[in-house]
Amino acid sequence: MALTAVVRIPTRALLRPWARLRDSALGWMEPVGGVEVSTQRFGSQRVLVEPASAAGVAVMTFKNPPVNSLSLELLTELVINLEKLENDKTFRGVVLTSDCPGIFSAGLDLTEICGRNPAHYAEYWKAVQEMWLRLYLSNLMLVAAINGACPAGGCLMSLTCDYRVMADNPKYAIGLNETLLGIVAPFWFKDTLVNTIGHRASERALQLGLLFPPTEALQVGMVDRLVPEDQVQSTALSVLAQWMAIPDHARQLTKNMMRKPTADGLLKKRDEDIQNFVSFISRDSIQKSLQMYLAKLRQKKG
Numbered sequence: 001m002a003l004t005a006v007v008r009i010p011t012r013a014l015l016r017p018w019a020r021l022r023d024s025a026l027g028w029m030e031p032v033g034g035v036e037v038s039t040q041r042f043g044s045q046r047v048l049v050e051p052a053s054a055a056g057v058a059v060m061t062f063k064n065p066p067v068n069s070l071s072l073e074l075l076t077e078l079v080i081n082l083e084k085l086e087n088d089k090t091f092r093g094v095v096l097t098s099d100c101p102g103i104f105s106a107g108l109d110l111t112e113i114c115g116r117n118p119a120h121y122a123e124y125w126k127a128v129q130e131m132w133l134r135l136y137l138s139n140l141m142l143v144a145a146i147n148g149a150c151p152a153g154g155c156l157m158s159l160t161c162d163y164r165v166m167a168d169n170p171k172y173a174i175g176l177n178e179t180l181l182g183i184v185a186p187f188w189f190k191d192t193l194v195n196t197i198g199h200r201a202s203e204r205a206l207q208l209g210l211l212f213p214p215t216e217a218l219q220v221g222m223v224d225r226l227v228p229e230d231q232v233q234s235t236a237l238s239v240l241a242q243w244m245a246i247p248d249h250a251r252q253l254t255k256n257m258m259r260k261p262t263a264d265g266l267l268k269k270r271d272e273d274i275q276n277f278v279s280f281i282s283r284d285s286i287q288k289s290l291q292m293y294l295a296k297l298r299q300k301k302g
């Protein structure tokens, strides 16, 4: 079914993006000559992209049931869809959220890093790096609408965003819990956390593999706002509307200035990081820890 519709945004609003917010607040909707904005829904099997009602904004929804684990396929689709949004200059902001009830993302897909061969680990880790680099350095404004559990790689993904809104439900938790699995968060996971909550809080959180319930996550600065579950996405959209009031070029240069040094840390040694990952994850002791952890997860139901 074709869902294409074309909305015209006046050129003056595109040249002065902050004017768009003001104009729409005034109820200015009249289509006049300008740039075409596609309102077509797109995406792929595991990543749905829908333009939001506000011009320039899209919602990217992960749908990789049951837990949105970051499989190679999901990572690949995420990067492709992000690139599409970035290439379409009508989009300025994206809300990232989940279609899996009660779960934002369970993090890396453990079946990708357990019981496979070194070539697979290398391919997978490259995709994880790519996801982080693309999101972390994206020129788009990214807001995470965290509508469920958000451990490990799921937390990392949310930390790449410019703002995090989380459902205020004590059943959900967020954090980099790698040590609980007997594995170690790589330096760029660590750097992303340090840049968000500071060194001391990160050191404690990483060593203990802390998963913070929403109230504590807010206190430590891991998320920016808590709202009732049914308001997570709408709040994320209204946060984006506020950020849209800032001229893009100034905001983008500022974001890049803040983040590039951290990203360069990985860009300078991507291959070495892949080799480290492959040799670490291939160790018998690490594979045993992961197998035990997976078995525990699977037993939970039984």
Ligand SMILES: CC/C=C\C/C=C\CCC/C=C/CC(=O)SCCNC(=O)CCNC(=O)[C@H](O)C(C)(C)COP(=O)(O)OP(=O)(O)OC[C@H]1O[C@@H](n2cnc3c(N)ncnc32)[C@H](O)[C@@H]1OP(=O)(O)O
Pocket (backbone or CB within 6 Å): 066, 067, 069, 102, 103, 105, 106, 107, 108, 109, 110, 111, 149, 151, 152, 153, 154, 177, 178, 181, 183, 184, 185, 186, 276, 277, 280, 281, 294, 297, 298, 299, 300, 301
């Ligand atoms: C010196 C160092 C050098 C290099 C270091 C290099 C690298 C090491 C670092 C690698 C980084 C890793 C980061 C990660 O992301 S690891 C993944 C961590 N994730 C978790 O710990 C989350 C595990 N899952 C859960 O806690 C729960 O599933 C969750 C709270 C998300 C949802 O709970 P719920 O009760 O709703 O569902 P479950 O019944 O638990 O799960 C349903 C089925 O999904 C399977 N599952 C869950 N999580 C994963 C996963 N991450 N990957 C794959 N599969 C997962 C679970 O087993 C159930 O499966 P079935 O029983 O239905 O078959």
